[in-house]
Amino acid sequence: MRRLGPLVLEPDPVPPPARVLGVSLFAIAGALLVAGGVFAAYGADPLVAYGVIVRGTFAGLREASEVVRRTIPLLLCGVGLALAFRAQFWNIGAEGQLLAGAVGATAVALFVPIPGPWVLVAMFAAGFAAGALWGLLPALLRLRLSVNEVLTTLMMNYIALYGVAWLIHGPWKGATQFGFAYTDAFPEAARLPLLAGTRVHWPTLAVGLVLAAALAFLLARTRLGFEVRVLGQNPTAGRYAGIDPARTLLAVVLLSAGAAGLAGVGEVAGVHHKLLDPGQVSLGYGYAAIVVAWLARGSPLAAVLTATLLGAIFTSGDVLKVALQMPFRVTDVFNGLILFFLIGSERLLAVRIRWAPAATAAVPAEPGVPGTPETGGGS
C-alpha cells in the first residue's frame, strides 16, 4: 500500500473490467497524444490525422471490413497463445506454426484430389495438423529434456520461414507463374468464400470466434481446463493433486499451435490463393498475436477484443500512409507507440486507487495485516 496525498494505492491482482477499460483507453489517449507530436513534427495536423484514422477505420462497411480482415489471423493465433500462456508455456512460435498451417493447406489444395466442398474442410484439418506438428517438437523438447520453449519455438519460426522459401523456389514452384517464386494458384474450390461486398473470408472468422468461445469454455468448465489453470499457477501443487503435466501440456500446445495453423489456412485460402514468400503470407501476425494474448491476460474471449484492437491499429497505419502521404516509418512509429503505451499500462491494472482523505490517514501508515508479505503497490 502506498499513499499519494488523499489517494491510497493498493495491490489488486484481479482488476474489475471497468478499470481494464479505463486504463486501456487512458493508455490509447496517451499514445495518441504523443503520436500527435510525431505527426506535427512531420508536418501533419494531428487533429486531421485523428479524423483520418477514425474515418478510414470505422466509417463504413468497407473500412470496418478491412479491420476484420487483419483481425482474423491475429484472433486465431491470439486465442491459441492465450491458452498456452495460461499453462505457462511461452509459445513464441505462432509465426512458424501459421506458416506450417499455410503449407499444409497448400499441399491439400494443389496435390490432393478431393471432391467439391470437402476440399476446404480438408485444408483446415491439414493446416491444424501441420501447425500442431510444428508446436509438438518444442513441447517434447521441454518435457523430455527441459529445453526452454521460448528459444525452441522462436527458432522453429526460422525453420518454417526457410522451409516455405525452399518450397516456392524449388519443388512447388508454379508452372504458370512466369518463373516467379509462387506456387500455382489454388483451384476455385480451394478458395474461401468472401462476405458479400467485402474481402472478409468469413469461414476463418467463424472458426476463430467459435474457437475463442470453445477455449473459454474449456478453461472455465472442463477438467482439462482446470488442470491447465492449476498447472499454470502452481505446477508443484498440480503434481501433488495427481495432474499429469506431460499430458496436459501436450494438449495445450497442440491446441495452441493448431489454432495458429488455422490462421495460416485462412491467409492462403482466403487472401492469397497460393503459397508465396513467407514475409507476404504472414505480416508478422504470429508475433503481434503475442501482444494480443498478453493484453487479453490469458482469456480467449478477451482475445477477440484485443485482436480487433490490434487489427484496427495496423489498419489505421495503412490509412495514414495513403491519406496523409506519410512514409511507412512514421506510421510504424505510430503503431509502436500505441502498443508501447498499452503494454506499459498493463502494470497499472494491478493497482486499485482508493479515495481515502486525511481523516483515515491519521491511522499509522504501516500495512497492518500481519503475516501477509508486502507485495508492493504497482510501479
Added chain:
Amino acid sequence: MRRIYLVLALVLVAGLAAPGAAQQKLKAGFIYVGPIGDYGWTHAHDEGRRLAQQRLPWLETIYVESVPEGQVEPFIERMIQQGARVVFTTSFGFMDGTLAAARRYPNHIFAHASGFKRNRNMATYMADFYQVYYLNGLMAGALTKTGRTAYVGAFPIPEVKRHLNAFALGVRAVNPQATVHVRWIFEWFNPAAAKEATEALIAAGADVFAFTEDSPTVVQVAARRNLPSFGHYSPMQKFAPRHVVSGQLVHWDRIYIDFLSKVYAGRYTADNLADVDYWWLLAEKAVELGGEPGVPVNPVFRTALQAARVNTPDLGRISVYDLVMRRLAQMATPQMTFDPFTGPIRDRKGTLRAPAGKRLTVAELTSMEWAAPGVVGPWPKEP
C-alpha cells in the same frame, strides 16, 4: 469590422472556386512494393513519378510505399477514395490484386508493371534492360584478362535470366572463349549476400562484374580489388569512379508521362486498354546505357576499349568502343536495326532457340528459361 467580412467573403469565394480548378487536374496513385529510399526498383519508380509531376502541370500524384502483396486491393481502394483516377502498381506480385480492383472499378484506369494480365481498363508496362546488358557484355568481353566474367543474380526468374543471357551473348560476341560465372543470392536487396557472392567469384578467377541487386555492393567489393564492374538500375559510377565501366539506367518517367498524357487527352480510356502493353527499350529512351546519366562509357576505359579490336559479320573489323556505339545507335533507332536476341542462337546445351535471321518475340523473351553458351554455374529450371 467590415473589412473582416470582406476578407471572409473573399476566402469563401476562393474556397468555392478551388474545387472547380482542381477538377481540371488528373490524380494518379502509385503503389510501391518497397521503400522509396531503396537504391533500386522502387526508388526509380518514385523518381519517375516526381519527374512526371514536374513536367505535367495538370497532374497530381499520391503514392504509398512498402505495400504487402495481399494488401494491394485495399490500398488501391483507399487511393480511389482519395480521388485517384489512374492507379499504377509496380510489382509482379500485385498482378491479381490489380486485376480484381480493375474489375471492381470499371471506370478507373489501372496500369501494372512487369505483369501479363490486362483488362479493358488495365494496361501493362515494362522498361527492359536486355539490350543494355548486351552492350555491357561487349565491354566486359574486351576488358576481361582471365577470360572469366561474373554475374551476381537476384532470382533465377525469366527477367534476370534474359539479362544474364544478353550479357553473355555480348561477352561472347567480342571474346568467343570467355565465360560468365553466375551466383544466385535469392534476394532483390541483400548487400551481405552480394558481397559474399562477389568475393566467391573473385576467388574463382572472375575479373569483370555485372549484377542484379538493389545496392552498389558488387561495384564496391570489385573496386576494392581494383576490378571493373557495371552499375545496375541507379547511377553507381559515383561509388567507384575509376572502376565502373558503364551500367544500366532506367527512366520510368518516359512511360508515366506518355501514358498519363494519353489518358489526359482522352486517347486512353477505361475501355480501350486491353491491348496496351508498353515494352519499352533503348529506342523509346526508357532505358539508358551508362553508370551515370549522359555518360554511356566511363572515359577512364575508353582507351582500353578502343585498343581492343574485333571482327563482326556486318561491320567488319572494328574497335570494341566503336562497336558499342554502333550497336547502341542501331538499337536506339525506331526501326531497331539490331537486336541481340537474333538467330541463330543455341543455348548452352545445344538446343536451337532462334533460327538464323529470326528475332525472339516479346513473349519468348519474357518467358526465357534457357542459358546462353558460356554461362557457367547453377541454373534452376533449365529446360
